[in-house]
Amino acid sequence: MTFQDLNIIPPILKAISEMGYSSPSPIQEKAIPVILGNNDLIGCAQTGTGKTAAFAIPAIQKITQSKAKIVGAPRVLVLTPTRELAVQIEENFRFYGKYVQSRQTLIFGGVSANNQIANLKKGTDIIISTPGRLLDLARQNQIKLSAIEILVLDEADTMLDMGFVNDIKKILTYLPTKRQTLFFSATMPPPIRKFATSILRDTVEINVNPVSSAAPLIEQSVYHVEKTDKPSFLVSLLKTDGAQQTLIFTRTKHGADRVSKMLNKKGFGALAIHGNKSQNARQKALSEFKNGKVQILVATDIAARGIDIEELPHVINYELPEVPETYVHRIGRTGRAGKTGTAVSLCSSEERKNLEGIQKLTGNVIQVVKTRNKYAAMA
The missing domain is CATH 3.40.50.300 (P-loop containing nucleotide triphosphate hydrolases)
Structure with a gap:
């Protein structure tokens, strides 16, 4: 048609x-x-x-x-x-x-x-x-x-x-x-x-396309990483992926700011976007991410609803959402318009129930890449 x-x-x-x-x-x-x-x-x-x-x-x-x-x-x-x-x-x-x-x-x-x-x-x-x-x-x-x-x-x-x-x-x-x-x-x-x-x-x-389904072109994986080890593991993951556009999700506004500041200290260009930011700051961050001036955007779920980039290659769930449907929304920011994409999740022991809820909703057992307790040495 x-x-x-x-x-x-x-x-x-x-x-x-x-x-x-x-x-x-x-x-x-x-x-x-x-x-x-x-x-x-x-x-x-x-x-x-x-x-x-x-x-x-x-x-x-x-x-x-x-x-x-x-x-x-x-x-x-x-x-x-x-x-x-x-x-x-x-x-x-x-x-x-x-x-x-x-x-x-x-x-x-x-x-x-x-x-x-x-x-x-x-x-x-x-x-x-x-x-x-x-x-x-x-x-x-x-x-x-x-x-x-x-x-x-x-x-x-x-x-x-x-x-x-x-x-x-x-x-x-x-x-x-x-x-x-x-x-x-x-x-x-x-x-x-x-x-x-x-x-x-x-x-x-x-x-x-009910919310229980994810785009088939999205490659999903999960790492079991404890909360205290997530910062260093995230740095290692980003170094491995290279300088590709990446959207990182956190559950809270404070968490978005914290992760963004940590990444900047480690030499990455990162901006945070959430509801506490001024309108001008939000639009500037979104614009710079869309046009490639900034490679990493750290966002809360609500703020990210306006991000529409057809060729966004990577989404990282720094923290798993408590609502399973939110996971599908998050990873749906990649793999759009027939393009491929990757969605990586970091799951701590406290978040195992969230992961189970996501897998039950989607009917998909997400591939576990590695399961270790300490990742600090990787960065």
């Missing part, structure tokens, strides 16, 4: 072609016709499957083909949990809408709202926003949401995990009841499904 088979209009097809895509991914193939058909949607697909384009392309097409009820008022609202994801989604809307002249506005916290308010006053078609700042602007009467035709909740599971559910419910009171709602989530536990069904109508559900 090609994008032409999905009844995409020529200006958007031209933009898609310029991005080097010819065939839709499974989530795009299934979701685009549903969205163009005006149904509400639950799309369950893990990161790296192309779901941003799955809602961006049809949303742009729909507002291009229909007349605005209120000129200059936003017609599409995309809610997403982090600033990094908002930036990534805005880039997608800008690329796919370049030949239809759709206008999009980014809204998120951590920076002054003045420029965002100024952009809104100029008129916009699409708003991509984190919930907190959007609700603040709505309460201040700085944004009108009464003309929204399409609402997208992206990474819904993460938004609810981060405690945004009340903000989202309040935002819904500013939206028209007659709208199309698209609900995208990597996981669908009962509380999230209950929330989804409470705000959706005439719903079609699509499940693609």
Whole structure:
């Protein structure tokens, strides 16, 4: 199947072609016709499957083909949990809408709202926003949401995990009841499904690449390393791999800072990215990692949701996540767009239960490379 088979209009097809895509991914193939058909949607697909384009392309097409009820008022609202994801989604809307002249506005916290308010006053078609700042602007009467035709909740599971559910419910009171709602989530536990069904109508559900599966091109391995030995072992591992781009995951913000500082002292160029960093610092770190100026990025799970690099070769789990699904999200940052990748995990004795949970979820016994107690001599 090609994008032409999905009844995409020529200006958007031209933009898609310029991005080097010819065939839709499974989530795009299934979701685009549903969205163009005006149904509400639950799309369950893990990161790296192309779901941003799955809602961006049809949303742009729909507002291009229909007349605005209120000129200059936003017609599409995309809610997403982090600033990094908002930036990534805005880039997608800008690329796919370049030949239809759709206008999009980014809204998120951590920076002054003045420029965002100024952009809104100029008129916009699409708003991509984190919930907190959007609700603040709505309460201040700085944004009108009464003309929204399409609402997208992206990474819904993460938004609810981060405690945004009340903000989202309040935002819904500013939206028209007659709208199309698209609900995208990597996981669908009962509380999230209950929330989804409470705000959706005439719903079609699509499940693609469930979160229990990892991309087949990712080579996974695990080293049993005690907590005190992890710093020296990580240094040895990075020296062995050479100067390739590597994304390292820690469980906490403090841990990300600690690992980053340790690596810099050992002569590696490393930056940390997490929620306590300023917006400018986060964007600078992300930009330098994407363009290769910095080879190592140490991140927490939430901050890493906005990292989308097609050819990222290495992911290292410095600490195993407590939630098995998070492991799949993490390693999904490599092995994207048909590329190969490696995912290495360091597992201490305290983390054995976490490893068992991951293997139970994925149905895959991860290869143990070495099992030793002391690695200090390796560095």
